[in-house]
Amino acid sequence: MRRLxxxxxxxxxxxxxxxxxxxxxxxxxxGDPVEIMLGDSRSSPxxxxxxxxxxxxxxxxxxRFVVFIGNAVRGEFGLSFFHRRPVIDVIAERxxxxxxxxxxxxxxxxxxxxxxxxxxxxxxxxxxxxLATVGSLLGVSMPGFWVGILLILLFSVKxxxxxxSGRIGYSAExxxxxxxxxIDTLLLGRLDSFWQALRHIALPAITLSLPMAAVLxxxxxSSMLEVLRxxxxxxxxxxxxxxxxxxxxxxxxxxxxxxxxxxALETGSLLGGNMIVETVFGWPGLGRLVVEAIFSRNYPLVQxxxxxxxxxxxxxxxxxxxxxTVLNPRVRx
Numbered sequence: 001m002r003r004l005x006x007x008x009x010x011x012x013x014x015x016x017x018x019x020x021x022x023x024x025x026x027x028x029x030x031g032d033p034v035e036i037m038l039g040d041s042r043s044s045p046x047x048x049x050x051x052x053x054x055x056x057x058x059x060x061x062x063x064r065f066v067v068f069i070g071n072a073v074r075g076e077f078g079l080s081f082f083h084r085r086p087v088i089d090v091i092a093e094r095x096x097x098x099x100x101x102x103x104x105x106x107x108x109x110x111x112x113x114x115x116x117x118x119x120x121x122x123x124x125x126x127x128x129x130x131l132a133t134v135g136s137l138l139g140v141s142m143p144g145f146w147v148g149i150l151l152i153l154l155f156s157v158k159x160x161x162x163x164x165s166g167r168i169g170y171s172a173e174x175x176x177x178x179x180x181x182x183i184d185t186l187l188l189g190r191l192d193s194f195w196q197a198l199r200h201i202a203l204p205a206i207t208l209s210l211p212m213a214a215v216l217x218x219x220x221x222s223s224m225l226e227v228l229r230x231x232x233x234x235x236x237x238x239x240x241x242x243x244x245x246x247x248x249x250x251x252x253x254x255x256x257x258x259x260x261x262x263x264a265l266e267t268g269s270l271l272g273g274n275m276i277v278e279t280v281f282g283w284p285g286l287g288r289l290v291v292e293a294i295f296s297r298n299y300p301l302v303q304x305x306x307x308x309x310x311x312x313x314x315x316x317x318x319x320x321x322x323x324x325t326v327l328n329p330r331v332r333x
């Protein structure tokens with residue numbers, strides 16, 4: 001517990017540093033939110049000054065930063081410039097869509113990467129190993145927006161199997177329970193709506209999971225090859241244990257330790273790097289909201305979202321450290 005508390009206390013300087021960087025980057029970004037909001041309207045200087053005062057942009061940058069930190073500690077980030085609603089409420093509306101997309105992409109990546117990585121290691125230098133290696137290189141090399149467009153052209157435009165954008169069809173909408181449509185439709189017993197939601201999430205989830213699956217497959221393969229050469233694996237085989245039991249019970253558990261690290265980092269990347277994918281597929285999630293907020297210089301919304309991404313990264317790394325102690329009791333915090 002003492003080490004656990006020490007690690008949690010050590011997270012505070014990281015989050016404070018991220019807060020400073022995010023605030024300064026947005027404050028120094030060219031562009032005036034007041035001018036963007038007013039557009040080409042013929043507003044008087046008094047109206048511009050009143051709007052600037054209402055947004056708090058007439059205060060010195062140091063005072064604005066102190067207010068920002070104080071609000072962040074209390075879990076408040078003020079009002080969105082353009083929505084004129086609390087930032088927390090705006091983010092809460094879009095966050096479930098991003099969480100659902102991230103979870104589906106993570107599950108797809110793990111289901112593909114771990115078995116392929118293990119098979120490639122067990123059958124080293126075979127056609128399966130070479131095929132998995134080439135596939136992982138392609139998955140890492142291809143940019144997400146390009147893969148997304150190709151998938152849309154093939155499965156939506158040419159074949160007409162899957163929808164282009166959105167989370168669910170208008171005729172299949174269901175009341176929100178958890179905010180995750182795949183779960184809500186099952187809880188309500190709406191299998192037709194579940195199928196609609198699954199069809200809508202298929203293409204963006206596949207696009208988002210490809211780079212992660214490629215990285216995890218390479219890491220799992222490398223770690224598995226190293227573990228298979230250890231003495232305890234050779235001893236287990238010498239005792240007469242079956243190859244499947246040796247791999248599944250003895251080797252895989254220790255080989256997953258590096259995979260857990262990379263999976264935690266990649267999951268954070270999914271949350272923070274899904275902006276392009278959500279924009280390509282018109283997915284109404286947090287990533288697309290942040291892109292819109294950046295173009296409109298919606299400072300409070302961008303600052304809160306980026307801080308949320310940072311907290312997610314930190315927590316995922318912390319959870320990965322805890323999982324180390326489960327996979328290998330010799331590892332301590």
